[in-house]
Amino acid sequence: MTKIKICGLTRQQDIDFVNEAGPDYAGFVFAESRRQVDADQASVLRKRLAGGIQAVGVFVNAPGEQILDICQRGIIDWVQLHGNEDHAYITELRRNTDKPLIKAVSMSRPFDPGELKMLDVDYFLFDQGGGGSGRTFDWSRIPQLGKPFFLAGGLGPDNLTQAVRRVRPFAVDLSSGVETDGVKDREKILEAVRSVRNE
Numbered sequence: 677m678t679k680i681k682i683c684g685l686t687r688q689q690d691i692d693f694v695n696e697a698g699p700d701y702a703g704f705v706f707a708e709s710r711r712q713v714d715a716d717q718a719s720v721l722r723k724r725l726a727g728g729i730q731a732v733g734v735f736v737n738a739p740g741e742q743i744l745d746i747c748q749r750g751i752i753d754w755v756q757l758h759g760n761e762d763h764a765y766i767t768e769l770r771r772n773t774d775k776p777l778i779k780a781v782s783m784s785r786p787f788d789p790g791e792l793k794m795l796d797v798d799y800f801l802f803d804q805g806g807g808g809s810g811r812t813f814d815w816s817r818i819p820q821l822g823k824p825f826f827l828a829g830g831l832g833p834d835n836l837t838q839a840v841r842r843v844r845p846f847a848v849d850l851s852s853g854v855e856t857d858g859v860k861d862r863e864k865i866l867e868a869v870r871s872v873r874n875e
């Protein structure tokens with residue numbers, strides 16, 4: 677069954693919405709973004725998160741020490757790298773944490789599948805651009821990299837079912853598509869999780 681991640685949670689009520697909906701993953705953005713949270717805010721949110729939901733930290737070219745500190749404080753269970761993190765960066769991070777690693781690939785920039793295959797990550801994530809854009813991309817361009825992947829970028833009520841059926845990703849990842857006026861929307865989150873579970 678395709679898993680689902682709801683990303684960009686910033687408020688206590690966002691946590692209540694995901695606890696009610698029960699996705700597989702909840703994402704906290706530590707990068708510069710209107711959804712950015714710091715470690716202390718995320719720690720409070722994490723404590724409110726229901727037991728079965730794994731917390732994913734989203735980072736963009738962050739210092740390794742920042743990621744490791746947030747991991748060691750028990751705030752996140754998974755690490756999502758959404759910038760230009762290279763082979764050396766990922767190898768060093770891997771030496772220092774046993775958390776699952778997700779590497780995001782921007783489909784709006786050229787990439788070398790051979791180089792991506794060399795990365796010591798557990799999952800890839802295909803997104804339209806730099807993250808949180810609310811824009812989708814041509815799913816037929818997703819490369820075969822031999823690892824399970826998250827599908828992100830502009831997923832929402834209008835295209836979620838189609839995405840799951842056509843792409844069959846390991847997981848779908850939504851942020852903008854479950855917001856109204858820039859904040860997380862309870863109904864949209866419930867509906868997204870329900871529709872993925874029904875596939």
Ligand SMILES: O=C(O)c1ccccc1N[C@@H]1O[C@H](COP(=O)(O)O)[C@@H](O)[C@H]1O
Nearest residue numbers: 683709807808809810828829830851852
């Ligand atoms: O959501 C953000 O603000 C963000 C900022 C920087 C890097 C990644 C970010 N989010 C990731 O973007 C996609 C969701 O995008 P969309 O809004 O649904 O199009 C997802 O992978 C988030 O983890």
